Amino acid sequence: MIRLRSIVKSYGDHEVLHGVDLTVHRGEHVVIFGPSGSGKSTLLRSINLLEQPDSGSVEVLGAEYGPGIPGATLPRGNRLQLRQKVGMVFQQFNLFPHLTALDNVSIALRRVKHISRDEAEVRAARALRRVGLIDKLGSYPSQLSGGQQQRVAIARALVMEPDVMLFDEPTSALDPEMVGEVLGVMRAVAEDGMTMVVVTHEMGFAREMGDQNVFMDAGQIVEKGDRSLFTTTTEPRTRKFLEAVL
Amino acid sequence: MNMNWSVVFDNLDLFAQGLLMTLQLSGIAALIALIGGLLVALLRLSHIAILRWIAAAFINVLRSVPPFALIIYVYYGISLAIGVNFTPFFAGVLALALQYTAWMAEVYRAGIQAVPPGQIEAAHSLGFNSVRTFISITLPQALRIVIPPLGNNIVGLIKDSSLVSYIGVMELIRSAQLLTSQTFRPFEIYTATVILYLVVTLVISQVFSYLERRHATGRDALGGRRHTSRRRRARLDRLTELAVTER
Ligand SMILES: Nc1ncnc2c1ncn2[C@@H]1O[C@H](COP(=O)(O)OP(=O)(O)O)[C@@H](O)[C@H]1O
Ligand SMILES: [Mg+2]
Secondary structure, eight states: EEEEEEEEEEEEEEEEEEEEEEEEOOOOOEEEETTTTSSHHHHHHHHHTOOOOSSEEEETTTEEOOOOOOOOOOOOHHHHHHHHHHEEETTTOOOOTOHHHHHHHHHHHHHHHHHHHHHHHHHHHHHHTTTOOGGGGGOOHHHHHHHHHHHHHHHHHHTOOOSSSEETTTTTOOOOOHHHHHHHHHHHHHTTTEEEEESOOEEEEEHHOSEEEEEEEEEEEEEEETHHHHHHHOOHHHHHHHHHOO | OOOOOOOHHHHHHHHHHHHHHHHHHHHHHHHHHHHHHEEEEEETSSSSSHHHHHHHHHHHHHHSOOOHHHHIIIIIIHHHHHHOOOOOOHHHHHHHHHHHHHHHHHHHHHHHHSOOHHHHHHHHHHTOOHHHHHIIIIHHHHHHHHHHHHHHHHHHHHHGGGGGGGGGOSSHHHHHHHHHHOOHHHHHHHHHHHHHHHHHHHHHHHHHHHHHHHOOOOOGGGTOOOOOOOOHHHHHHHHHHHHOOOO
C-alpha cells in the first residue's frame, strides 16, 4: 500500500535521510523507533509530503508522489488527494485553538470534502464518541487536557476515513497519566484494521501491536522485523537503544 | 479668567459637522487601510521575491514619511504631477489610507507569522490547500492577535486626521479654528474639541477590547469565555444524543 524507495532528504547541506526504503502493507501496523534526530519524523512526513524528499519515490495506493525514480510506471498523484487518504497525528496535537472540538473534527469534512454542515457534524460527533469525548463537543482545545486534545486530534484524522494513519510520537508531549488513554484509543483503531505507521518510544505498544518494527539511526533504517526483533536482535545499536528506553 | 461656555453650546452644530467630517475622513481611510494592509502583508509574505520586495519598499517608505508631510505631498505634489486636482477631502483620505496601510501591513504580517507552523501542517495534513488553510486556519488566528494593535492604529489615524485641517478640510480642528477666529474663545473651544477626540478614542478602544474578548477562547479569554448560545447548546445536545444512541 505504501512503498518508499531510496528517500533522500537534506536540510541545507545536512543530509538527514540517506536513501531509506520502507514498505507498508494494508492493515499492517508499523512502529518506527530510534534515537532523537535519527530522521523518524522526516521519514513519516515524507509519506504525506509534509516534507518533500530531494530524491526517491513515494508510492501510496497505486500512485507515485515525490521526485520519483527513473523508469517508474505508476501514474503521478496529486498531493492534496494523497493527504485525504493519509491521516496524521502530531506530537504537539496541533488542534485549531479557535475552534471547538466538534469544529476541529468537522472542518475538513466541510472545507475539503464539501460535506454539508449537518452531515459533517453528525460524523464528527460519531468520531468524537469513538475516542471517548462525546461530552466535549463544545469545548475549546484550551479547555481540554493533553490526553483529551490528542484524542480529538485522532478523531480529526479518523473522520476523513483515511486508508492509513501516521502517528508522530503521539504520547511524547503528554503527562504520564494521560499516555494510557491515548494508547488505548490507538490500540482500538489498530484493532479495527486501520493501517498505521507509528513513531513512538512506547515499546509496550510496539511489542503488542507492531507487525513491522523499524529501528532507525542517523538517517538510515538499521534493521526491521516482527515482534521477535525485540528479543532476538543482535545489532548492537538496536540493543543499546532498547536497553536505554526500557 | 472668565469663561463663557455658551460659545460651545451655541455652536454645537458646527462641532457636530466637524466631528462628522473627522469620522468620515478617518472612517474611510481606516476601512481602506484595514483591507489594504492585509493585502500588502500578503504580498510581503509572498513566495514571489519581486512582490515581497515591492511590498517591503512600500511599507518602509510610507512609514518613514511624517503624516503631515505626506498629506501636503499628496495634495500639492502628486495632484500637480499627474495634472488632476484632488479635493482636500480626497487627498486627506488618500494620504491617511496610504500611511496606515503601511502600518497595518506590518501588524498583519506579525500576526500571520505568529500563528505556529504546526497549525498550517495540521491543515495541510487534512487536505486543505494553501488558500483554504489561510482563510480557515491562519487568518482567524492572526486576526485574534492583531485586533489590539489594529485598534491602536485606528486611534492613531483619527488623531492624525487633525492634520488634514491644514489643506482646508472642515473637520474638527479646522472648525474649531474657524470658530475661534470669530469668537476669540480658544480655551472653551479647544477644550470641547479635545473632549470630543477623547470620547471618540475611548469608544474605539472599547469596541476593540470587546472584539478582543469575543475572539478570545478558553484560558486566554480573560474572563470573557466564548458565549455558547442556547441554540448552539441544543444543537450540541442533539448531536450528542444521536451519536450516543446509534449502534
Ligand atoms: N525543518 C528543519 N530544518 C533543519 N533541520 C531539520 C528540520 N527538521 C529536522 N531537521 C533535522 O533533521 C534531523 C532529523 O530530524 P527528525 O526527522 O525530526 O528526527 P527524529 O524525529 O528522529 O527525532 C535532525 O538532525 C534535525 O535537527
Ligand atoms: Mg521526531
